[in-house]
Amino acid sequence: MEGLFTIENLMTLGMLVMLQAVLGFDNLLYIIIESKRVEVTRQSKLRTTGIWMAVVFRLLLL
Known part of the structure; x- marks a missing residue:
């Protein structure tokens, strides 16, 4: 368990979170x-449905 929270792993997690934020913003614009x-x-209904679908698919693929 102590090898889980290394600097390298935390930096990788940070990069993944930033990438997900950028891709989420890109989905929102589209x-x-x-x-x-x-x-x-x-x-309004289409935007709400599209955003929820994007979130669900992103979580499933993560």
């Missing part, structure tokens, strides 16, 4: 841009 193609009344 969802917002694509949702503008739908009529205004459905945009």
